[in-house]
Amino acid sequence: MILLNEAFKKIEIFKNISPKTIEYIKPFSNLKKYREKEHIFMDKDEVSNIYIIVYGKAALYKLSNFGDKKVIFIFDNGKILNEHSLQDIKVSVNCEVLEDSIILSIPAKVLISAMEKDFELSKYMLNLMSLNIRRLYRQLQNTTIDLKCEKKLASKLLKLAKDNGIACKNIVKINIPLTITYISDMIGARRETVSRQINKLSKLNLIEFKNNNIFIKDIDKLRDYFYDM
Structure with missing residues:
Protein backbone atom coordinates (compact mmCIF):
# COMPACT_ATOMS: atom_id res chain seq x y z
CA MET A 1 0.00 0.00 0.00
CA ASN A 142 -20.99 18.31 -28.81
CA THR A 143 -24.24 16.77 -27.57
CA THR A 144 -26.74 18.85 -29.52
CA ILE A 145 -29.47 16.87 -31.28
CA ASP A 146 -28.30 17.73 -34.79
CA LEU A 147 -24.72 16.57 -34.22
CA LYS A 148 -24.10 13.27 -36.00
CA CYS A 149 -23.08 10.28 -33.90
CA GLU A 150 -19.88 9.83 -35.90
CA LYS A 151 -18.87 13.41 -35.11
CA LYS A 152 -19.61 12.91 -31.42
CA LEU A 153 -17.54 9.74 -31.47
CA ALA A 154 -14.58 11.32 -33.27
CA SER A 155 -14.70 14.30 -30.90
CA LYS A 156 -14.75 12.08 -27.83
CA LEU A 157 -11.88 9.91 -29.09
CA LEU A 158 -9.77 13.00 -29.77
CA LYS A 159 -10.48 14.28 -26.25
CA LEU A 160 -9.66 10.92 -24.66
CA ALA A 161 -6.45 10.73 -26.67
CA LYS A 162 -5.46 14.18 -25.45
CA ASP A 163 -6.23 13.43 -21.79
CA ASN A 164 -5.33 9.74 -21.57
CA GLY A 165 -3.30 8.93 -24.66
CA ILE A 166 0.02 7.10 -24.84
CA ALA A 167 1.88 7.91 -28.06
CA CYS A 168 4.13 5.50 -29.93
CA LYS A 169 5.29 6.94 -33.25
CA ASN A 170 2.08 7.94 -35.08
CA ILE A 171 -0.20 5.63 -33.06
CA VAL A 172 -1.93 6.83 -29.88
CA LYS A 173 -3.38 4.29 -27.46
CA ILE A 174 -6.24 5.55 -25.31
CA ASN A 175 -5.09 4.30 -21.93
CA ILE A 176 -8.57 3.42 -20.64
CA PRO A 177 -10.38 0.12 -21.23
CA LEU A 178 -13.47 1.02 -23.28
CA THR A 179 -16.34 -1.23 -24.19
CA ILE A 180 -18.86 -0.30 -26.87
CA THR A 181 -21.46 0.09 -24.12
CA TYR A 182 -19.27 2.50 -22.15
CA ILE A 183 -18.51 4.60 -25.23
CA SER A 184 -22.27 4.73 -25.85
CA ASP A 185 -22.73 6.05 -22.31
CA MET A 186 -20.10 8.71 -22.90
CA ILE A 187 -21.62 10.19 -26.04
CA GLY A 188 -25.28 9.46 -25.35
CA ALA A 189 -25.92 7.19 -28.33
CA ARG A 190 -27.32 3.71 -28.90
CA ARG A 191 -24.89 0.83 -28.59
CA GLU A 192 -25.68 -0.47 -32.07
CA THR A 193 -25.04 2.97 -33.60
CA VAL A 194 -21.70 3.33 -31.84
CA SER A 195 -20.67 -0.16 -32.94
CA ARG A 196 -21.37 0.77 -36.58
CA GLN A 197 -19.39 3.98 -36.27
CA ILE A 198 -16.45 2.18 -34.63
CA ASN A 199 -16.45 -0.26 -37.56
CA LYS A 200 -16.62 2.64 -40.01
CA LEU A 201 -13.63 4.42 -38.46
CA SER A 202 -11.76 1.10 -38.42
CA LYS A 203 -12.44 0.50 -42.13
CA LEU A 204 -11.18 4.02 -42.84
CA ASN A 205 -7.97 2.95 -41.07
CA LEU A 206 -8.33 5.80 -38.57
CA ILE A 207 -8.58 3.61 -35.48
CA GLU A 208 -8.18 0.04 -34.32
CA PHE A 209 -10.48 -1.42 -31.67
CA LYS A 210 -9.05 -4.53 -30.02
CA ASN A 211 -9.67 -6.16 -26.62
CA ASN A 212 -11.52 -3.07 -25.33
CA ASN A 213 -8.58 -0.85 -26.30
CA ILE A 214 -8.71 1.89 -28.93
CA PHE A 215 -5.63 2.76 -30.95
CA ILE A 216 -5.75 5.94 -33.04
CA LYS A 217 -3.57 5.22 -36.04
CA ASP A 218 -3.18 8.82 -37.16
CA ILE A 219 -4.36 11.59 -34.84
CA ASP A 220 -4.12 14.26 -37.54
CA LYS A 221 -6.25 12.28 -39.99
CA LEU A 222 -8.88 11.65 -37.31
CA ARG A 223 -8.90 15.37 -36.50
CA ASP A 224 -9.28 16.21 -40.20
CA TYR A 225 -12.11 13.68 -40.46
CA PHE A 226 -13.87 15.36 -37.51
CA TYR A 227 -13.64 18.85 -39.01
CA ASP A 228 -14.58 17.71 -42.53
CA MET A 229 -17.83 16.06 -41.43
Missing part, protein backbone atom coordinates in the same frame (compact mmCIF):
# COMPACT_ATOMS: atom_id res chain seq x y z
CA ILE A 2 1.28 3.43 -0.93
CA LEU A 3 2.26 5.67 2.00
CA LEU A 4 0.63 9.03 2.69
CA ASN A 5 3.88 11.00 2.17
CA GLU A 6 4.39 9.35 -1.20
CA ALA A 7 0.80 10.12 -2.21
CA PHE A 8 1.20 13.82 -1.47
CA LYS A 9 4.33 13.97 -3.63
CA LYS A 10 2.49 12.50 -6.62
CA ILE A 11 -0.54 14.82 -6.63
CA GLU A 12 -0.33 17.95 -8.75
CA ILE A 13 -2.28 20.23 -6.43
CA PHE A 14 0.37 19.88 -3.69
CA LYS A 15 3.41 20.64 -5.85
CA ASN A 16 3.23 24.45 -5.72
CA ILE A 17 1.73 25.14 -2.32
CA SER A 18 3.44 25.92 0.95
CA PRO A 19 5.00 22.95 2.84
CA LYS A 20 3.24 24.32 5.93
CA THR A 21 -0.09 23.88 4.16
CA ILE A 22 0.73 20.27 3.34
CA GLU A 23 1.75 19.56 6.92
CA TYR A 24 -1.53 21.08 8.08
CA ILE A 25 -3.63 18.94 5.71
CA LYS A 26 -1.77 15.64 6.05
CA PRO A 27 -2.91 14.55 9.57
CA PHE A 28 -6.57 14.80 8.45
CA SER A 29 -6.01 12.81 5.24
CA ASN A 30 -6.63 9.14 4.52
CA LEU A 31 -5.85 6.66 1.75
CA LYS A 32 -8.26 3.96 0.62
CA LYS A 33 -8.14 1.33 -2.11
CA TYR A 34 -11.23 1.03 -4.31
CA ARG A 35 -11.96 -1.91 -6.59
CA GLU A 36 -13.03 -1.66 -10.23
CA LYS A 37 -16.71 -0.64 -10.57
CA GLU A 38 -16.91 0.37 -6.90
CA HIS A 39 -18.54 3.75 -6.22
CA ILE A 40 -16.85 6.47 -4.19
CA PHE A 41 -20.07 8.45 -3.90
CA MET A 42 -23.53 8.43 -5.43
CA ASP A 43 -25.94 11.10 -6.63
CA LYS A 44 -27.70 12.80 -3.67
CA ASP A 45 -25.09 11.57 -1.15
CA GLU A 46 -23.93 13.96 1.55
CA VAL A 47 -20.19 14.08 0.93
CA SER A 48 -17.93 15.79 3.45
CA ASN A 49 -14.58 14.79 1.90
CA ILE A 50 -12.68 15.86 -1.18
CA TYR A 51 -11.42 12.82 -3.12
CA ILE A 52 -8.22 12.80 -5.19
CA ILE A 53 -6.91 9.94 -7.34
CA VAL A 54 -3.39 8.86 -6.38
CA TYR A 55 -3.34 5.89 -8.76
CA GLY A 56 -6.08 4.70 -11.07
CA LYS A 57 -9.06 6.05 -12.98
CA ALA A 58 -12.61 7.08 -12.11
CA ALA A 59 -15.60 8.49 -13.97
CA LEU A 60 -18.32 10.96 -13.07
CA TYR A 61 -21.69 10.15 -14.57
CA LYS A 62 -25.40 10.94 -14.41
CA LEU A 63 -28.41 8.70 -14.94
CA SER A 64 -31.29 9.85 -17.12
CA ASN A 65 -34.93 9.47 -16.13
CA PHE A 66 -34.87 6.24 -18.14
CA GLY A 67 -31.82 4.86 -16.34
CA ASP A 68 -29.36 5.56 -19.16
CA LYS A 69 -25.84 6.40 -18.04
CA LYS A 70 -24.19 9.60 -19.33
CA VAL A 71 -20.47 9.81 -18.56
CA ILE A 72 -19.40 13.40 -17.92
CA PHE A 73 -15.69 13.19 -17.06
CA ILE A 74 -13.01 10.53 -16.78
CA PHE A 75 -10.16 11.32 -14.40
CA ASP A 76 -6.80 9.67 -13.78
CA ASN A 77 -3.75 10.09 -11.51
CA GLY A 78 -3.62 13.29 -9.48
CA LYS A 79 -7.07 14.56 -10.41
CA ILE A 80 -9.64 15.87 -7.95
CA LEU A 81 -12.99 14.12 -8.32
CA ASN A 82 -15.36 16.44 -6.48
CA GLU A 83 -14.16 20.00 -5.97
CA HIS A 84 -17.85 20.93 -6.02
CA SER A 85 -18.11 19.30 -2.56
CA LEU A 86 -16.46 22.37 -1.08
CA GLN A 87 -20.05 23.57 -0.93
CA ASP A 88 -21.99 22.11 1.96
CA ILE A 89 -24.63 20.51 -0.27
CA LYS A 90 -25.42 17.02 -1.55
CA VAL A 91 -23.53 15.86 -4.62
CA SER A 92 -25.46 15.73 -7.88
CA VAL A 93 -23.37 13.14 -9.72
CA ASN A 94 -22.14 9.54 -9.36
CA CYS A 95 -18.46 8.59 -9.13
CA GLU A 96 -17.43 5.10 -10.27
CA VAL A 97 -13.93 3.62 -10.19
CA LEU A 98 -12.89 2.25 -13.61
CA GLU A 99 -9.96 0.17 -12.38
CA ASP A 100 -8.44 -0.73 -9.02
CA SER A 101 -7.44 2.65 -7.61
CA ILE A 102 -5.97 4.37 -4.57
CA ILE A 103 -7.89 7.45 -3.48
CA LEU A 104 -6.82 10.19 -1.07
CA SER A 105 -9.61 11.77 0.98
CA ILE A 106 -9.39 15.14 2.74
CA PRO A 107 -12.20 16.69 4.80
CA ALA A 108 -13.68 19.58 2.80
CA LYS A 109 -13.60 21.84 5.88
CA VAL A 110 -9.87 21.20 6.28
CA LEU A 111 -9.20 22.03 2.64
CA ILE A 112 -11.25 25.23 2.89
CA SER A 113 -9.31 26.26 6.00
CA ALA A 114 -6.04 25.58 4.13
CA MET A 115 -7.25 27.67 1.17
CA GLU A 116 -7.85 30.62 3.49
CA LYS A 117 -4.19 30.52 4.50
CA ASP A 118 -2.57 29.66 1.16
CA PHE A 119 -3.43 31.74 -1.91
CA GLU A 120 -1.69 29.30 -4.29
CA LEU A 121 -4.03 26.54 -3.15
CA SER A 122 -7.07 28.82 -3.59
CA LYS A 123 -5.88 29.82 -7.06
CA TYR A 124 -5.42 26.18 -8.06
CA MET A 125 -8.96 25.30 -6.99
CA LEU A 126 -10.42 28.28 -8.86
CA ASN A 127 -8.49 27.38 -12.01
CA LEU A 128 -9.67 23.77 -11.71
CA MET A 129 -13.30 24.82 -11.45
CA SER A 130 -12.89 27.17 -14.41
CA LEU A 131 -11.34 24.39 -16.51
CA ASN A 132 -14.15 21.95 -15.71
CA ILE A 133 -16.78 24.57 -16.56
CA ARG A 134 -15.15 25.09 -19.97
CA ARG A 135 -15.09 21.32 -20.51
CA LEU A 136 -18.81 21.17 -19.73
CA TYR A 137 -19.46 23.95 -22.26
CA ARG A 138 -17.66 21.91 -24.93
CA GLN A 139 -19.68 18.83 -24.01
CA LEU A 140 -22.92 20.76 -24.38
CA GLN A 141 -21.79 21.89 -27.82
